Amino acid sequence: MEPRRTLRLNMLFLAVVIGILLNPSKSDACSILYYKNIATGEIYAVNSEDFFLDVDAYIQIEPKSKKNFARLWYGWDNFAQGGINEKGLFFDAAVTPEQKKIKGYSNPESNLGDKILAHSSSVKEALKVLENEKIALNKSHMLFGDKTGQAVVVEWIKGERKLHWIIGNKLIVTNFLLFDPKAGNYPCFRYKSISDRINQLETSGEEITLLKIGNTFGQAVQPARKHENNRFGGTVYTSFINITDNKFFLSYKLSNKNVIKLDLTEEFAKSKRQKINLREISD
Numbered sequence: 001m002e003p004r005r006t007l008r009l010n011m012l013f014l015a016v017v018i019g020i021l022l023n024p025s026k027s028d029a030c031s032i033l034y035y036k037n038i039a040t041g042e043i044y045a046v047n048s049e050d051f052f053l054d055v056d057a058y059i060q061i062e063p064k065s066k067k068n069f070a071r072l073w074y075g076w077d078n079f080a081q082g083g084i085n086e087k088g089l090f091f092d093a094a095v096t097p098e099q100k101k102i103k104g105y106s107n108p109e110s111n112l113g114d115k116i117l118a119h120s121s122s123v124k125e126a127l128k129v130l131e132n133e134k135i136a137l138n139k140s141h142m143l144f145g146d147k148t149g150q151a152v153v154v155e156w157i158k159g160e161r162k163l164h165w166i167i168g169n170k171l172i173v174t175n176f177l178l179f180d181p182k183a184g185n186y187p188c189f190r191y192k193s194i195s196d197r198i199n200q201l202e203t204s205g206e207e208i209t210l211l212k213i214g215n216t217f218g219q220a221v222q223p224a225r226k227h228e229n230n231r232f233g234g235t236v237y238t239s240f241i242n243i244t245d246n247k248f249f250l251s252y253k254l255s256n257k258n259v260i261k262l263d264l265t266e267e268f269a270k271s272k273r274q275k276i277n278l279r280e281i282s283d
Helices: 018-022 112-119 123-132 189-204 210-217 264-268
Strands: 031-036 043-052 058-062 071-076 079-085 090-095 140-145 151-157 160-165 170-173 232-242 247-252 259-263 274-277
Touching: 031 090, 031 140, 031 189, 031 210, 043 079, 043 090, 043 210, 058 112, 071 112, 071 264, 079 112, 090 112, 112 123, 123 140, 123 151, 140 170, 151 170, 170 189, 189 210, 210 232, 259 264
Parallel strands: none
Antiparallel strands: 031 043, 031 170, 043 232, 058 071, 058 274, 071 079, 079 090, 090 140, 140 151, 151 160, 232 247, 247 259
């Protein structure tokens, strides 16, 4: 591992507070935030990916080619759970209550996230890829955000595609459907906690940074907990992205000792594929 890829997590730390212990841990309870800093104009994206902790998670970096944008995505089993490309298009997805499948559309059979990042420079273009590929997820929704400040959550409900566009300067997603909360997973403690903490930060008069926005996830992450199948679940990784400045951070298993730090401008200029296995950065 190159020394520049890791550093002590004394500058980017999520505090797991006692309050989270009052809420049931779910192995698929993910949280996503797209945020526009009104004071500086910077755009941030934060994600906590919750699943079984024994999954072989990694970061994949694909170089630019004649037909594809350079891109970085994170996930496992050759499937992008989220990521960003050289044009500043970000995406992530979260599990939702199951919906009826839409006739003529289907769930992806390949690495959908990678395809979208390879061929889309904006939210608008990402939506076109979904339509061209006839994709309609019946167990998830997706958040897309780009460098211009445009962001949207895509949901497929009762046979229709619904678009929840950003209002104001933030867009938050957890595991309930924004267009149909009664379908399940609502009310959501994690959603409320992130929203409340952002509001507190914005009214405090403090300078807003990626670090402070990341810390609004303090009660949204999931500490390791044993499940009925004897597997441990929790937050596999948490990603922090400054979309404006092309800076990327990722914390593995809520570690406060090591974190991946990447300058995306440098990484996207490289000509070779890269794969960073997250287990290699753990103690």
